[in-house]
Amino acid sequence: MFDRRVFLKSSGLALVAGGFLPRVFVRMAGAATLPAPNRKVLVAVFQRGAVDGLNVVVPHGEKTYYDARPSIAVPRPGSGEGAALDLDGFFGLHPALAPVLPYFQDRSAAFVHAAGSPDSTRSHFDAQDFMESGTPGQKATADGFLCRAIAQKKVASCSPLRAVSLTPALPRILAGSAGAVSMNSLAGFGVRAGAASAAVSNSFESMYEDAVAGALGGAAKESFEAARILKSADPASIAPDNGAAYPAGAFGNALKQIAQLIKADVGLEVAFTDVGGWDTHAGEGGSEGQLSNRLREYGAAIAAFATDMGSRMADVTLVTMSEFGRTVKENGNRGTDHGHANVMLLLGGGVKGGRVYGRWPGLDSSHLYENRDLAVTTDFRDVFAEILAKRMGIENLTPVFPGHNLNAKRSLGILA
Amino acid sequence: MLAVFEASAAAPTSKPALANREMAIHALNRLAFGPRPGDVDRVVSFGVPAWIDEQLAPERIPDGAVESSLERFPTLAMTTEKLWEKFEKPIREARQEKKNGVNGVLDEQAMVPYENRPRRIVEELTEARILRAVRSERQLNEVLVDFWMNHFNVFAGKGLDRIFLTSFERDVVRPRIWGKFEDLLLATAKSPAMLFYLDNAQSAAEPDHRAQRPLRLARFLGEGMAPTRANGNGPGGLNENYARELMELHTLGVDGGYTQKDVTELARVLTGWSIVRPEQGTGFVFRAPLHDIATKTVLGVSFPFGGGIEEGEKMIRILANHPATARHIALKLCRRFVADEPPVDLVERVAKRFLDTGGDLRETVRTVVTSPEFSDPRYYRAKIKSPFEYVISAVRAIGATTDDALPIARQLGQMGEPLYLCQPPTGYSDAAEAWVNTGALVARLNFALQLAGNRLPGTWSKAESLLPPDTATDPRASANALSCALVGEELSPATRAILEKRIDAEAGENARVPLIAGLILGSPEFQRQ
Numbered sequence A: 001m002f003d004r005r006v007f008l009k010s011s012g013l014a015l016v017a018g019g020f021l022p023r024v025f026v027r028m029a030g031a032a033t034l035p036a037p038n039r040k041v042l043v044a045v046f047q048r049g050a051v052d053g054l055n056v057v058v059p060h061g062e063k064t065y066y067d068a069r070p071s072i073a074v075p076r077p078g079s080g081e082g083a084a085l086d087l088d089g090f091f092g093l094h095p096a097l098a099p100v101l102p103y104f105q106d107r108s109a110a111f112v113h114a115a116g117s118p119d120s121t122r123s124h125f126d127a128q129d130f131m132e133s134g135t136p137g138q139k140a141t142a143d144g145f146l147c148r149a150i151a152q153k154k155v156a157s158c159s160p161l162r163a164v165s166l167t168p169a170l171p172r173i174l175a176g177s178a179g180a181v182s183m184n185s186l187a188g189f190g191v192r193a194g195a196a197s198a199a200v201s202n203s204f205e206s207m208y209e210d211a212v213a214g215a216l217g218g219a220a221k222e223s224f225e226a227a228r229i230l231k232s233a234d235p236a237s238i239a240p241d242n243g244a245a246y247p248a249g250a251f252g253n254a255l256k257q258i259a260q261l262i263k264a265d266v267g268l269e270v271a272f273t274d275v276g277g278w279d280t281h282a283g284e285g286g287s288e289g290q291l292s293n294r295l296r297e298y299g300a301a302i303a304a305f306a307t308d309m310g311s312r313m314a315d316v317t318l319v320t321m322s323e324f325g326r327t328v329k330e331n332g333n334r335g336t337d338h339g340h341a342n343v344m345l346l347l348g349g350g351v352k353g354g355r356v357y358g359r360w361p362g363l364d365s366s367h368l369y370e371n372r373d374l375a376v377t378t379d380f381r382d383v384f385a386e387i388l389a390k391r392m393g394i395e396n397l398t399p400v401f402p403g404h405n406l407n408a409k410r411s412l413g414i415l416a
Numbered sequence B: 001m002l003a004v005f006e007a008s009a010a011a012p013t014s015k016p017a018l019a020n021r022e023m024a025i026h027a028l029n030r031l032a033f034g035p036r037p038g039d040v041d042r043v044v045s046f047g048v049p050a051w052i053d054e055q056l057a058p059e060r061i062p063d064g065a066v067e068s069s070l071e072r073f074p075t076l077a078m079t080t081e082k083l084w085e086k087f088e089k090p091i092r093e094a095r096q097e098k099k100n101g102v103n104g105v106l107d108e109q110a111m112v113p114y115e116n117r118p119r120r121i122v123e124e125l126t127e128a129r130i131l132r133a134v135r136s137e138r139q140l141n142e143v144l145v146d147f148w149m150n151h152f153n154v155f156a157g158k159g160l161d162r163i164f165l166t167s168f169e170r171d172v173v174r175p176r177i178w179g180k181f182e183d184l185l186l187a188t189a190k191s192p193a194m195l196f197y198l199d200n201a202q203s204a205a206e207p208d209h210r211a212q213r214p215l216r217l218a219r220f221l222g223e224g225m226a227p228t229r230a231n232g233n234g235p236g237g238l239n240e241n242y243a244r245e246l247m248e249l250h251t252l253g254v255d256g257g258y259t260q261k262d263v264t265e266l267a268r269v270l271t272g273w274s275i276v277r278p279e280q281g282t283g284f285v286f287r288a289p290l291h292d293i294a295t296k297t298v299l300g301v302s303f304p305f306g307g308g309i310e311e312g313e314k315m316i317r318i319l320a321n322h323p324a325t326a327r328h329i330a331l332k333l334c335r336r337f338v339a340d341e342p343p344v345d346l347v348e349r350v351a352k353r354f355l356d357t358g359g360d361l362r363e364t365v366r367t368v369v370t371s372p373e374f375s376d377p378r379y380y381r382a383k384i385k386s387p388f389e390y391v392i393s394a395v396r397a398i399g400a401t402t403d404d405a406l407p408i409a410r411q412l413g414q415m416g417e418p419l420y421l422c423q424p425p426t427g428y429s430d431a432a433e434a435w436v437n438t439g440a441l442v443a444r445l446n447f448a449l450q451l452a453g454n455r456l457p458g459t460w461s462k463a464e465s466l467l468p469p470d471t472a473t474d475p476r477a478s479a480n481a482l483s484c485a486l487v488g489e490e491l492s493p494a495t496r497a498i499l500e501k502r503i504d505a506e507a508g509e510n511a512r513v514p515l516i517a518g519l520i521l522g523s524p525e526f527q528r529q
Helices: A005-010 A025-030 A063-068 A097-106 A124-133 A147-150 A195-207 A216-233 A250-263 A288-315 A380-390 B003-007 B022-031 B040-046 B048-055 B064-072 B080-099 B119-135 B139-152 B162-176 B182-188 B190-196 B217-221 B241-252 B262-271 B309-321 B323-337 B346-358 B359-371 B388-399 B406-414 B438-452 B473-487 B493-505 B513-524
Strands: A041-045 A109-116 A163-165 A270-275 A314-321 A342-348 B273-275 B284-286 B296-298 B301-303
Touching: A025 B022, A041 A124, A041 A250, A063 B359, A097 A288, A097 A342, A097 B119, A109 A163, A109 A380, A124 A314, A147 A163, A147 A270, A147 A380, A195 A216, A195 B493, A195 B513, A250 A270, A250 A288, A288 A314, A288 A342, A288 B022, A288 B139, A288 B388, A314 A380, A342 A380, B022 B048, B022 B359, B040 B048, B048 B139, B064 B119, B080 B119, B080 B162, B119 B139, B119 B162, B119 B388, B119 B406, B139 B323, B162 B182, B162 B190, B182 B190, B182 B241, B182 B309, B182 B359, B190 B273, B241 B262, B241 B309, B262 B309, B296 B346, B301 B309, B323 B346, B388 B406, B388 B438, B388 B473, B388 B513, B406 B438, B438 B513, B473 B493, B473 B513, B493 B513
Parallel strands: A041 A270, A041 A314, A163 A270
Antiparallel strands: A109 A342, A314 A342, B273 B284, B296 B301
């Protein structure tokens, strides 16, 4: 086991071929002969507030959809301005997500409809909690499922920036002992003491190398390494490639920074961020309006991310989730209330795209969950299980989703 | 038996007993939020056992100064009804106007004046918690408030809990932490905060277990608070959430010997324990028509057909005085005050005292903090501070004054312990592992530098004032004096060497003293208690 900290100080590159390697060192060494880093990255996006999946991927082939939503339905494809963008003759994409359509058409993006958590709760708080802990119905689970997934993935050398959340605080999904890091901004991470920052950081680092640090020593070592890697690789200085234009706002900014971390080759394996504003109880709108505005920013950010990543997208799988869907029928306020199943987007490496996956349960009242909501036919855990197994190489998923019957037959085969 | 009991059965220490001064430091670190300048000397001269005794009877310690300083937070004294009027109604009305398409109403938040925004309530609670922890003379009381608010965690981010928490802390928890555990437990069980947080307010008997035909719950509870349709059994349905956490977290503990059937039956016992709609007065209400009147058995206790509220009250008293509860509470108190893995013998002794005194919390805590194990040298500075303990102890150590604690509250968020915002009912961990993570440690170091450098908005510190006059001109002597002032004793030779190196490099710089103080507050030594 080599000591990476020493390595970083001495730049002993030859020792770590195959391990992670900050790009700055590759550049320094002019190491054109080193193998290109091919670490797979999972980017998970949480749409907090329960997005209305029926208006994201619209079942335009169902008359019931139009009957249930007289004022907020997205018109059938080909019906003029504001119409849904057809995906497969039955489903269509919300027109505000037009930037995402090319990725569906070139088969790098897929959707899973009627996906979600089997738990019946319609509380944002509980449903988010269950989705992030990965144990629907079990409230006492202490850690998040992505944290448990990282812990399952043994690698010879792992970066302190293995799991990063671009959020102000460490989210539930990454809570636990795997050492995930949360940050608002890549540029701001590290010891800050004005002009003396570097010197003060060194002093702290020396202190924590001493035995007196005990249990803190490990975390400290990772912190200083993370800060040093961010400083030397300077991902924040990496401009978007391929003319990618991220929309203004927190979500675009988060995805832009995740792209920077990936391109800087700092050893990232799991990235997380969230985006809110989906709780459309009133004035949701159809092709235009509240939801449309949120989707426009959301779709533009995701498309910018894919553009920015370019060919690197083959190593990256982006997946989105939301705690539950919304009622099939619009309510008296031209909005929708808390429902059940929802739609997930998968984009990037390994995705057998160009399809809407999942068994469609239908919108006739006899097929609805509790007589009102789209039924869940795909457990969100099965979608993640497939990603974690096929992309992240995690063999034993039982500790990741304890109590869940991980049946390979239920795998939808979304990924190659 | 819990694994930790076995793991911690270590041989007695061979370290020498703690000296008087170390004992004072230890007591101030564990039973208070760390020493302020001069506190160690005061406790030494007062006598450590006498000081502990005094802290165990906080009602006799005058604390008027801190209480009057909190008068500028008006919500602390408001009833839940008043909080509803002032903070929930305006935002709901604005939301309704937006829904109705009233001209110009695009953002309901913008329609509500700042002083009527609901976030004010939790901000004031947070500020008060921080200011009391920093300034109160009743330090052990504040440590125990932190302990019990965490034991009975309620998440302010869940709907109406933001208006229920003020009364929960003020009227439910604070008045009962020195009394009988069963009274505290029963009060939390009947609190709107807990009933809402863990969904018991919307738990109802299955229709064929009710005395009368089903009521339209939404009429009682309002939109969004009506029961979910568990099992598709018509309106209403059993919600097991509170019953499960009541046994797993509040009383017996996860290995407390109950079954899933006990959880379900206890949930049935507690059906009808609900809350009055806020606009109709707020508070606990027993809704008899929703109560499950069929026969039930919980932990071997049978309830015949036709019972009411007394069933839940009886079960809560049984749970409160159960031997498994005694062990669970004893373990948590020992973990908080003694060690992450406390000695088995101590936990057993504390549990016995709990049972012998009918769950008297003062006597239970006294048993922990006056035990030989508490002053065992092997636990001296052996626990990592939680973010709250770390931040408050740093502010106290440097003798800082605070008139706006929100920047401190935000720092706690960065370190992973935002007050009143712990989402899962487990509360925050009392063991080190949870706090030792990469992003959080950087946040601690930056907090230390900001605080000591007098760069934390709303808080004033002057590290130079900690120095005795004769050391001011000698940098190395001043570093040593700062260590003694902030940590209570000299630092390890390694840490000292690092400080001296930094001092030599900074020679002649005016910012030297605050910077060295920041390094000491960020040092591994100061992370421990």
